[in-house]
Structures are given as structure tokens and as C-alpha cells.
Amino acid sequence: MTTPPALLIAGHGIRDEAGANAFRDFVRDLARRDAGLPVAGGVVGPSPSPSLAEAVADLAGRGAERFTAVPLTLAPAGRAGAGVEAALHAALGGAEEHHPGISYSCARPLGPHPSLLDVIGRRLDEALGGPARAPGDRADVMVLLVGEGSTDPEANADVHRAARLLWEGRGYAGVETAFVSLAAPDVPSGLDRCVRLGARRIVVLPYFLFAGAAPERISRQTEGWAAAHPGIEVLSAGVIGPAEELLDLVMERYRESAADGGPSANRDHDTRPGARAHVR
Structure with a gap:
């Protein structure tokens, strides 16, 4: 029987201690789900959390030779997601030099997955004091979905796409970004x-996985x-957080990649937009 690969959680854009603590807690929650599965988490780029290289070293030290990396990002596959994937490949490529013989996929x-949209809907209900009792209960509510922001138009378009998916069929007056x-x-x-569009009741919803400096801002x-606008009711919703749906989705991504070797197992990665990776 083939030993399943270890699970490497790849964080991105986690630059402050609050976000790093939330990330570390999330990795621990995943590790508790299956005591037999080696799990480690590292962050691409500067962060108080362990780096991706440190997480790979942790897994290698526990005897793992194969692992599957799951990017913890809301960007779907595409140019915005490819930027994270390129950084991930670069970090993993460097790790391979220090740990000869390891392989990865x-x-x-994560993308704006339906289960995450359900969590976001729950965060909105929490901000509004409970779920809607009738179809028209949310007809006067405007939602402002707030993303991180990027110089990449496609990354910003991802937030607009999530806003549209959130608005469809949920009864809100509208979802702006x-x-x-x-x-x-x-x-x-x-x-x-939102006010120019007629809103008198607004929920501000951070499109972030974890608490940190950006949601605080x-x-x-x-x-x-x-x-400054006392005539408008403004409520704040929480971040997605370590919901069961998020844990399930990470494991779903892990299983599908582990089953087929992943879409990018040990590849020479070309980071140009639209370029395809080549298997070694």
C-alpha cells in the first residue's frame, strides 16, 4: 500500500502576528483531523509564521519524502492564482535543493468555492442578528465585499466575481466591492x-480567510x-475563519491532487502569464 503524501499548507500574504497566529491555529486544526497524516504549514513571503522552507524541513525531518502543497488563497486558477503558484513553485524548488529526493504536487x-460562499453568508447572518425568516428580509440590505486589492486587474476581478456569486439568489439589495x-x-x-445606490442598511464584509491587520483596517x-454618517446603519461582518467548510475544502484539494499527482508535480515552472508548466 502506497503511503499518502504529507500535507503542506501554503499561506500567502500573512504579514502580521494576528494573521500568523490564526494561520498556525488552522494548521493545528487540520493536523488533529488525521493523526496519521503529517501536516505542516508555511508562508510564501515575509511573515511571523514559519516560512515554506521551514515547513518543508519539518516534514522532511519527520520522514516525509512526498507531499502535496495546498495554496491557502481565495484566488481561483488563472493569472491571479498563477502568481501564488509561481511563488510556491519557486519556494519548493529551493527546498528541493536542501532535501534531495523529495517530490511534491x-x-x-481554493477559489470562491460554493462552501466558502455559504460560510460568508453565515457571517452576514451573524452580523444581521440571525438568518432571514422570509425571502424579503434582506431586500433592504446592501453588502460591501472588501478584498485585499492588487495591481493585477484579474486578481481584483476575482473579488467582483465572488460578489456576483454571493448576490445570486440570496435576497440582498446588492453586493458591491x-x-x-x-x-x-x-x-x-x-x-x-452603496448610499448613492439607495442603501440605508449596509454590511461590510471582509473577503479574507483569517483575522489580521487588513481586516482590522x-x-x-x-x-x-x-x-460621519449617523443616518445609515452600518454593520461589520467577520472573516471566513477556521470554519469546518474551509477545513473540508483544504482536504478536498489535498485528496484530488494526491490522487493524480497534482496539476503541477515537480515541474519546471514558467511564470509568464498563460505559460504551461512541464513535467520533469
């Missing part, structure tokens, strides 16, 4: 737009705008 990013940085509109401008901007 990379799973698909805003960004924390690097893209327009910012949170105050997004709230202004969204909360502060929301509070400041609300104080």
Missing part, C-alpha cells in the same frame, strides 16, 4: 457608492465612515 487554489489597498474603490468610497475605516 501542488493543489488548486471595495479594496483595502492598491485598487479602487477604497472602503469609504465603496460605502459612498477595514473595521477602523468602517467605524470612521459610520460615525
Whole structure:
């Protein structure tokens, strides 16, 4: 019987201690699910959490020679997701030099999966005091979905796509988008737009997996705008967080990649947009 690969959780954009703590807790929650599966988590780029190289060293030290990396990002496959995948391949390529003989596969990013949209819907219900009792209960509620923001238009388009999927069939007056940085509109401008569209009841929803500096910034901007507009009811929703659906989705991505060797197992990775990786 073939030993299943270890699970490597690849975080991205986790730059502050609050986000790093949430990430580490999430990795521990995953590890508790299957005591026989080696699990480690590392972050691509600067972070208080362990780096991806440190996580690979941890797995290698526990005897793992094969592992599947699951990118913990909301970007779907595409250019935005490919940027994360390129950084992941670069980090894993460097790890291979220090640990000869290891092999890996990379799973698909999480994307705006239906189960995550269900969690987001639950966060909205929590902010509004409970689930809707009738179809028209949310007809006066406008949602402002706030993403991180990027210089990559496709990454920003991903947030717009999630907003559309969230709006469909859920009874809200509308779902608008805003960004924390690097893209327009910012949170105050997004709230202004909601008012111009007729909103008198708005829920600001951070499109983030974990708590951290960016969601805190969204909360502060929301509070400041609300104080200046006392005639508008403004509520703040929570981040997705370590929900069971998120844990299940990570394991789903792990299993599908582990079953077929993954879409990018030990590949020479060409990071140009639209380029395809080649198996060694």
C-alpha cells in the first residue's frame, strides 16, 4: 500500500502576528483531523509564521519524502492564482535543493468555492442578528465585499466575481466591492457608492480567510465612515475563519491532487502569464 503524501499548507500574504497566529491555529486544526497524516504549514513571503522552507524541513525531518502543497488563497486558477503558484513553485524548488529526493504536487487554489460562499453568508447572518425568516428580509440590505486589492486587474476581478456569486439568489439589495489597498474603490468610497445606490442598511464584509491587520483596517475605516454618517446603519461582518467548510475544502484539494499527482508535480515552472508548466 502506497503511503499518502504529507500535507503542506501554503499561506500567502500573512504579514502580521494576528494573521500568523490564526494561520498556525488552522494548521493545528487540520493536523488533529488525521493523526496519521503529517501536516505542516508555511508562508510564501515575509511573515511571523514559519516560512515554506521551514515547513518543508519539518516534514522532511519527520520522514516525509512526498507531499502535496495546498495554496491557502481565495484566488481561483488563472493569472491571479498563477502568481501564488509561481511563488510556491519557486519556494519548493529551493527546498528541493536542501532535501534531495523529495517530490511534491501542488493543489488548486481554493477559489470562491460554493462552501466558502455559504460560510460568508453565515457571517452576514451573524452580523444581521440571525438568518432571514422570509425571502424579503434582506431586500433592504446592501453588502460591501472588501478584498485585499492588487495591481493585477484579474486578481481584483476575482473579488467582483465572488460578489456576483454571493448576490445570486440570496435576497440582498446588492453586493458591491471595495479594496483595502492598491485598487479602487477604497472602503469609504465603496460605502459612498452603496448610499448613492439607495442603501440605508449596509454590511461590510471582509473577503479574507483569517483575522489580521487588513481586516482590522477595514473595521477602523468602517467605524470612521459610520460615525460621519449617523443616518445609515452600518454593520461589520467577520472573516471566513477556521470554519469546518474551509477545513473540508483544504482536504478536498489535498485528496484530488494526491490522487493524480497534482496539476503541477515537480515541474519546471514558467511564470509568464498563460505559460504551461512541464513535467520533469
